[in-house]
Amino acid sequence: MLVAADSEWMARALQLAAQGLNTTTPNPRVGCVLVKGNKVVDEGWHVRAGEPHAEVHALRAAGKNARGATAYVTLEPCSHHGRTPPCAEALIEAGVVRVVCAMQDPNPRVAGQGIARLRAAGIAVESGLMETSARELNVGFVSRMTRGLPWVRSKIAASLDGRTALANGTSQWITGEAARQDVQHWRARSCAVLTGVGTVLADDPQLNVREIAVGRQPLRVVLDSALRMSPAARMLQGGQTLIYTVSADTLKRDVLTVRGAEVVVLPDAAGQVDLPTVLRDLARRGINEVLVEAGKTLNGALLRAGLVDELVLYLAPQLLGDAARGLADLGELTQLDQRVALAWQDVRHVGGDLRITVRIKHV
Secondary structure, three states: OOOHHHHHHHHHHHHHHHOOOOOOOOOOOOEEEEEEOOEEEEEEEOOOOOOOOHHHHHHHHHHHHHOOOEEEEOOOOOOOOOOOOOHHHHHHHHOOOEEEEOOOOOOOOOOOHHHHHHHHOOOEEEEOOOHHHHHHHOHHHHHHHHHOOOEEEEEEEEEOOOEEEOOOOOOOOOOOHHHHHHHHHHHHHOOEEEEEHHHHHHHOOOOOOOOOOOOOOOEEEEEOOOOOOOOOOHHHOOOOEEEEEOOOOHHHHHHHHHOOEEEEEOEOOOOOEOHHHHHHHHHHOOOOEEEEOOOHHHHHHHHHOOOOOEEEEEEEOOOOOOOOEEOOOOOOOOOHHHOOOEEEEEEEEEOOEEEEEEEEOOO
């Protein structure tokens, strides 16, 4: 039975889990707090894949003091042998008498089996406390496990009238320095950054994380149907780059491969890069969260295909007029029920700009 104090300790476990926001991929972000006599015995959080899970960190730090404790964990303890031993067994062996977890693990390899193993060993288990917060922390991991797709978040910088560039393509810079620095946090937590070759040709971006210590860089992903990407592109420097194409030009593919890129041919029935298959392929590669940084063509294609989950809009207090380029090419809508419906998530000032976060209402 849950009591008021349980929420306090679970909130602390969620704070610990959030410390792995930029580092745990492809694993979920998990925190653990061991409590006995209404006092913290010890705590831990998962830092990165291949290293001990949150429960193991906490148990090792607590030692013999873990016996008789309650473990507050933000995700169901694992029950299978992966790169690390099962946490459910570690909790049993340590003598923990109660486990409170925020949510069941959506991974089919666990999915309730960890809870069942704990209960079979005589440990009292409560599940579902602060589940919404726990799911939000691992929105990409949950998406990959339940839908076979990463969580797709599109970042767009625009004027107040929704324009992302002048008609001639000039876009640097519409938003201010604070907004550009804020984008680094979205990149840092993302497993991959996705763009189109048009953006690569126009801006030659690096799309890497700067000014934040992450210990890794997100995978850079480019959709390039005709392999127009230059071998000298900055994106090919210092990091993994994955290019999806429909081109059969083996010479171009070989040149880009020599420059360190992986080139994958994924055509759809219309001869374009197959967007749903791209996302499923990224999920198979362990990609939880994808940050889209692209122009109106790719943003529009993803939105029309129903593949975007969230928009992060940075709006600058300026007007660029009707001739400037828009947010997303959605084609002509003839009925209001064709519109993209959105749900407010967050609105705040970032420097002199406004950051609006909305989620797509999928019907």
